[in-house]
Amino acid sequence: MLPAGQPKFRRRKADRPEEIVRAALTVFASKGFAAARLEEIAAEAGVSKGALYLYFATKEDMFRAVVAQGLAPNLAFIQAAAASAPAFADLARTLAALLPQVAERAPIAAIAKMVIGEARNFPELARVWHDQLVGPVIATFAHAIAAAQARGEVRPGDPRAYAVSLASGLLLGLVFNETFAPVGAAPFDIPALARQHVETVLAGMLTNPGARP
Amino acid sequence: MLPAGQPKFRRRKADRPEEIVRAALTVFASKGFAAARLEEIAAEAGVSKGALYLYFATKEDMFRAVVAQGLAPNLAFIQAAAASAPAFADLARTLAALLPQVAERAPIAAIAKMVIGEARNFPELARVWHDQLVGPVIATFAHAIAAAQARGEVRPGDPRAYAVSLASGLLLGLVFNETFAPVGAAPFDIPALARQHVETVLAGMLTNPGARP
Amino acid sequence: MLPAGQPKFRRRKADRPEEIVRAALTVFASKGFAAARLEEIAAEAGVSKGALYLYFATKEDMFRAVVAQGLAPNLAFIQAAAASAPAFADLARTLAALLPQVAERAPIAAIAKMVIGEARNFPELARVWHDQLVGPVIATFAHAIAAAQARGEVRPGDPRAYAVSLASGLLLGLVFNETFAPVGAAPFDIPALARQHVETVLAGMLTNPGARP
């Protein structure tokens, strides 16, 4: 019952969907889709249960929005990195330095966990993630690696497998921390792990690994 | 109703728990804990819903049994491997050759996916898996790596991180296949991936990687 | 097994129904009909669940048998007592002395509690108990009281109500003990309570109560 024209401290309704998606991410990531309760998401978002239905038709739609929202920023990021295609080793090192920062800011790991965990229940999401993010990233790397092999910089071997090798250390570290740190495991220092892993894999891939930093 | 000769009841009490756990694994692994329906598990096991409760008190107990059952064989396997500590590189190569076979026979990947996905909902399971399997495996490897570093065989660096680097390629390949192959992605050849990954990482770790196979 | 003709220590199958009814009484009396589980009755009777169905078609039949079995002995007892109709006061005193003994031996109170508690669920049983036991007993007493009133021994008043007054003390005492003694209440000494109650009521009923014992 504020006098008209005084919406000073009222939250903008335009922000609501984003707030809800953020809350939903938190709950979905910790409980999984089926075990997540809309009541908890509503509470986390600071709105009523009914309000969720003003922005999303169903719980599934909310989940899709969460997953989709995790896609866009990464897509842009990766494409930009790939477009600037420098020497392959530099690309790898740049990503190894940047990705941990991204992972700490954006909830990539949480969303990836959801995609992996619900892939059987939401195959469209698995498909979208593969077709738009995971597949292109692997292809981009594999392409750069193949080019480097042609130039004699990288040893023979399956370029896609090399791409997996490069990315795997960071991902496994993130998953380990997410899964076991809450039950008392000593967490990994993700940036350090990423750095060591990429240097190690690069040293194993390159024909002339001499120039180690 | 039933065709003659189809006994309505079978009496195989001793076999039932194992059959049910196998069926439960299938369903839990594909749907997750919360989305799995006991009706489906019962159908998969070829028994009635009620029969499940002759062997497991609750759905949660059934899940615990599934996860616990995935633990024991791996424990034995890993301990045996670690006990025979040969030169570090040989150990790594041996495991890289054996693990893909194990992973294809036993549903390690499926169970690991469940542990990761439900870690927040079943922290005891995450704890058991860490304390009894994941933690010891990492520790065993880290120990062997540190020893090799002391002998000058392995370059400086965090031994636990090296252990993660070694294992990560296989695991990421398994997860990729589990997640994206059903939606049309080209699956990785797991043994080949494991071999190339371990060779690459070893080449990057060892001070004198000359002796590549 | 045993050589034929040597059934020495085997329980007679002729006793089974009785044993089961006894066990059923115990369980029904403590849990009520609906909350009683056949498994518990079977365990109490020392037989398997399936064996119950060799003697009773359904759980309800078992309950009916329990209630019916509580009926017969009491019927005979009461009719014998009424047949010998001496001076009314002596009848009352005799019963007041005998009934507590009966109540301690036979589970009248337990069965009565069941009849009262399940009267809405098993109206036939309530009807049988009323028509064959409770009604006749009240009628017998009311008849004797009316005769005593005609002889001037008992004051004016509703004979049926007088019958209720005479019986009520014992019954309430039994119910109190059954209900509240298990939760720590000091139980009543039933024979003493019955004696004092009957003497008190008689003293209030009789025109010349002088001859108190």
Place this chain on the structure above:
Amino acid sequence: MLPAGQPKFRRRKADRPEEIVRAALTVFASKGFAAARLEEIAAEAGVSKGALYLYFATKEDMFRAVVAQGLAPNLAFIQAAAASAPAFADLARTLAALLPQVAERAPIAAIAKMVIGEARNFPELARVWHDQLVGPVIATFAHAIAAAQARGEVRPGDPRAYAVSLASGLLLGLVFNETFAPVGAAPFDIPALARQHVETVLAGMLTNPGARP
């Protein structure tokens, strides 16, 4: 489906718990706890099954609420009566006149039947009823009776047993009507029964019962 003008939802949160308890009392009293079905309670209360869980966490909680609700009014009533302790005989006569009215308005008998019938399944309820209602009432009466004995008004004898004798007629009459009237028995006129019973017992208790009304 619904006739127009019949709102599907009513919003009466404040009234609901009371309505539900009333409905639950009806059903629990007629069926007993275990045999009562929530669907029937919901229908009786005019709400959906799910709505019950907005106000009570479990069926047991609902039962507890029903029993507890039958406790408070009686407590107040009895305490008020005992506080005004006039000559003992007057107290007894006053209660004999009042209690039947109370019993006809409030469902004391129904709730008492439930407490008795479920005492073994819900010992806490039996304990609360004893400690807060039945025990104090008996103690209050016994105290008044002992005082009257000290003044020479009441004959020797166990005061607690006298209290039971006084109360028993009314209670047995109520139970008889509840149990056997539905199957065709002639019901007792409860106020008349209570009056005659109390006068009879008083006449038997008092040393000088001359002043009979």
Place this chain on the structure above:
DNA sequence: TATGAATGAGACTTCATTCAT
């Protein structure tokens, strides 16, 4: 006759979704 593993209908309970306010 006796067993007890197995069944399946039915109960309690949860929660995504609706809608009067």
Place this chain on the structure above:
DNA sequence: AATGAATGAAGTCTCATTCAT
């Protein structure tokens, strides 16, 4: 736009009853 009481379908779990042994 927002609320939250209310719904009802669906899930977990219980247990009287059946039947191969």
